[in-house]
Amino acid sequence: MTSTHKPKILIIYTGGTIGMIENPETHALVPFDFDHLIDNVPKIKMLDYDIENFQFEHPIDSSEMNPTHWAEIARVIEDNYERVDGFVVLHGTDTMAYTASALSFMLANLNKPVIITGSQLPIGEVRTDGEENLITALQIAAATDANGSPVVREVAILFEHYLWRGNRCTKRSADNFNAFKSNNYPELARIGLGLHFNKESLWRSRTQNRPLRVEYNMDTNVMFLDLFPGINRNVVEHALATPGLKGIVLKTFGAGNAPGHDWFIDAVKRTVDKGVVVVNVTQCPNGCVHPQLYAAGVNLAKAGCISGHDITSEAAITKLMYLFGLGLRQEEVKKYMRRPLCGEISVD
Ligand code: ASP
Numbered sequence: 001m002t003s004t005h006k007p008k009i010l011i012i013y014t015g016g017t018i019g020m021i022e023n024p025e026t027h028a029l030v031p032f033d034f035d036h037l038i039d040n041v042p043k044i045k046m047l048d049y050d051i052e053n054f055q056f057e058h059p060i061d062s063s064e065m066n067p068t069h070w071a072e073i074a075r076v077i078e079d080n081y082e083r084v085d086g087f088v089v090l091h092g093t094d095t096m097a098y099t100a101s102a103l104s105f106m107l108a109n110l111n112k113p114v115i116i117t118g119s120q121l122p123i124g125e126v127r128t129d130g131e132e133n134l135i136t137a138l139q140i141a142a143a144t145d146a147n148g149s150p151v152v153r154e155v156a157i158l159f160e161h162y163l164w165r166g167n168r169c170t171k172r173s174a175d176n177f178n179a180f181k182s183n184n185y186p187e188l189a190r191i192g193l194g195l196h197f198n199k200e201s202l203w204r205s206r207t208q209n210r211p212l213r214v215e216y217n218m219d220t221n222v223m224f225l226d227l228f229p230g231i232n233r234n235v236v237e238h239a240l241a242t243p244g245l246k247g248i249v250l251k252t253f254g255a256g257n258a259p260g261h262d263w264f265i266d267a268v269k270r271t272v273d274k275g276v277v278v279v280n281v282t283q284c285p286n287g288c289v290h291p292q293l294y295a296a297g298v299n300l301a302k303a304g305c306i307s308g309h310d311i312t313s314e315a316a317i318t319k320l321m322y323l324f325g326l327g328l329r330q331e332e333v334k335k336y337m338r339r340p341l342c343g344e345i346s347v348d
Pocket residue numbers: 015016017018060061062063091092093094095118119120
């Protein structure tokens with residue numbers, strides 16, 4: 001039996017290098033519009049898909065991205081969720097991993113593909129990675145299994161030869177076409193002559209038959225505190241005394257270690273005692289926090305800092321925004337930070 005169903009894909013264009021053109025005066029790249037982008041990929045017509053698009057009123061460089069934009073993307077997905085088979089989000093690479101992580105939390109019970117891609121060179125250039133990334137992202141968004149269900153049912157990043165889980169990704173190169181990597185989780189698909197999906201790695205939610213529920217509130221009273229040898233008391237105490245602060249991603253050394261000076265551990269403890277959630281995330285791109293391995297990690301745990309295990313910084317900070325956005329208090333936020341909500345950490 002042959003299926004006559006034409007995949008219906010909605011492209012959401014937010015900006016980023018993929019659609020940029022050079023400003024003739026400054027020669028700097030600036031975001032341009034969607035029609036320009038599509039005009040440069042005539043091959044799209046060779047895909048027998050129904051393609052619709054939505055574009056930000058003002059496409060942006062992704063360094064401008066913030067939770068209002070995430071909410072806009074989520075709103076478009078929610079409004080069109082029942083009508084279309086999948087979504088492709090075109091986005092700048094700089095903050096793509098943050099957006100992918102944020103959307104993975106905001107789109108509860110997601111059961112359709114949300115494939116985020118972009119490029120390192122604008123699509124209008126002779127040599128560009130944009131065309132291939134866009135075409136492949138569309139094919140992944142349209143891919144179905146033998147039952148006609150979508151293969152990908154999560155937020156994922158497609159870049160060059162790999163599809164990665166969105167909340168496991170980090171931008172690893174400002175130059176290479178192979179710009180993203182998930183350091184603690186295998187690829188969801190490898191792109192070669194075909195699309196080779198790694199079935200065991202794909203997210204399958206236990207609640208996937210429930211309707212999509214979008215959580216729009218993200219609480220931005222959060223921050224990173226990135227440790228370095230020599231970080232001083234003045235800097236740490238001022239940062240931790242930020243008014244309204246609710247969550248901190250403490251970026252630690254190696255297996256989750258921090259200086260053991262009394263003033264430092266006391267400052268962390270006082271912050272936790274005030275109701276702030278402090279999450280220990282390693283600065284190492286690969287591997288995870290082992291809070292009990294060294295005395296330098298045990299001290300932090302004793303001060304009330306919780307382990308982020310193998311979560312990325314991008315996922316940790318957006319998960320804090322999401323959990324505080326739900327109105328949860330310190331103990332509940334700690335509980336959910338320790339558990340995976342949508343495959344962002346490798347613990348049960
Ligand atoms: N600055 C650009 C952006 O993130 C970089 C890119 O798209 O590759 O929007």
